[in-house]
Amino acid sequence: MRSSTESLAPLIDQLSMAAPELRRPRLQFLCEVELGLHLQERFARGEAAAEAWPLFSGYPFARAWGAVSRAEERTLRTARYTMWIWGRRLAWREALDDYQRLDRQLRAYDVTDPERPAVRRPALSVAPNRWEAYDRLLQFAPVFAGQPLEVAGAGRHAFPTGRQLTSVTLPKFALPPPERHDLDVLPTNNGAPLAFERAELLDTVAFMDSRNFENWVGRLAAIHLFTDRDGRFQPSDRLEVARIQHLLGIVGVGKSTLRDILAVHAARQGLRVTVVVGDVAEQLKLVQRYNTYVPGSAAPVIGASNRQQHAERLHRRLTGRGRRNLLAHDDSGFDYLSTSCAVNALLHDEGQLDDIPLDFSEAPCSRLRAPQRRRDPLDEAWRQEKLACPLWSGCHATTAPGPSSGRPYGSPPSPA
Structure with a gap:
């Protein structure tokens, strides 16, 4: 997983020289709280320090209240690599109280009352360039923890x-x-929303039946798709997937069928698809199915x-x-x-x-x-x-x- 430890190492070195009695995890905690407050200054200036946690909670609260644009949401997603542990109200409030107890010479903020905005100190005697490190963590995801494993020789x-x-x-x-x-590879389509037209999927299921007949054409024809338009679910021949898309339906209505058709359709276009199922036997069955239609395209993660x-x-x-x-x-x-x-x-x-x-x-x-x-x-x-x-x-x-x-x-x- 990604870890901000290496990204913050030079900053922690400076703080450690001023406070050698503090362990590095403690100094990293200080940096993480300040990163959260720095993020709040950018997107929710003037709000109570205790209310910063929705920015790194992973939920679209900030977009709902108009604090960020869709383009700025990438900054929040990047910050979450470092701040995910503080994405709950109680955890963040306790972190602020703990942060305020640290030596003031080390802190960049005063949070005397979490119900009021944090106050940035105008001049810092220890690590005054810390803001550059914080801005990098908001712009670029932290590196992955760990080192490559060498291969044994003869x-x-x-x-x-x-x-x-x-x-x-x-x-x-x-x-x-x-x-x-x-x-670090990016999505093939750079994360843009995917749109699937029924006519395109009909071509895919016809191809699937030509490879191995399982009545995919008839099964797709039996699926009736309703999407949200103007606040109401209405019949549609177009399915758009933008980040998280939920499919709802009773048992046997065709959710798994549509999943398999979309997976094969995307694989034929060179897109990467991850299908998560709870049973290894089902996982192996799906791998065999997908490789039947797109040879060499699927492998299980076991x-x-x-x-x-x-x-x-x-x-x-x-x-x-x-x-x-x-x-x-x-x-x-x-x-x-x-x-x-x-x-x-x-x-x-x-x-x-x-x-x-x-x-x-x-x-x-x-x-x-x-x-x-x-x-x-x-x-x-x-x-x-x-x-x-x-x-x-x-x-x-x-x-x-x-x-x-x-x-x-x-x-x-x-x-x-």
Whole structure:
């Protein structure tokens, strides 16, 4: 996730020199409160300091009372990366009381009465340039926390298995490095509202039925869409999605059908779509469906810690359908639930494995440790820094199968 710690580090260094007795989290708290008050000065000047919290609550309160334009809402969204924790009335009020108890020489504001506007101090003896740091945090989102994970090279490495370390010799692999996600990439359409016409969707469902007939044309024809116009819901052949759009309807009315049609329609146009469902089995079913219509377009995001549980659950579902032979379980969902680890083969060649391979939770995907460069009898033999497995980009447990092979779908070794 994004963190303002690095963005505020130079400012916190200056404050720390003036107040060495205060820990850095405490000084970061001071900066965050001042950022909130600085934001209030820009968009709600003259309002009580205690009423600043709606600006970073995530709800469109500021737009409702006319404090910001649509263009200025981007500043509020950017500020929320830093201020989200204070987006509730009680939390913000307590923060103001706590802020006022800090040394006045450190503070840029006086908040003697939260029911009145905060008063900016005209001259600061400590970190007078703090406003530049605050303006940057309102203009640019904070960087992502964490550091890229290095990939282990050839040679002997160790990784934890239970309460002990297991070592293995890694050969030199010719696999490409893991593909990193661009966490700062903007939406393909730069966040502009999307409009879907029924005529366009009819072309999409005709294409879907030509690929795999599921009566998409008839199912779309049975959906009656009503949108809000002039304060009333009226029949419409046009659906506009601007940020959050709610679809309401009784069971079986076609909400999920419309979701799938829109997802395929957007994927064919090169747009990125995230479909969130509460059940992993449903998630795998949708991935198979979307890849049927747009090959290589979909992959699930599944956590590593419970991967084995999902695989066992899928086995039980197939067994319940009468397929009692585990070897006959060939559901495509297993392609995304692999619990095998290629390091098992290396351990077997070294004679370290008996009959039981590594548990999936023990796989050293991002937990390899290199040997110490200098061996001191008093030091541990292995370095503490964690490394990624060099097999990452070719491993079934971390790479999407099929036409999209080589594209990571799990948690890549990139900034957290």
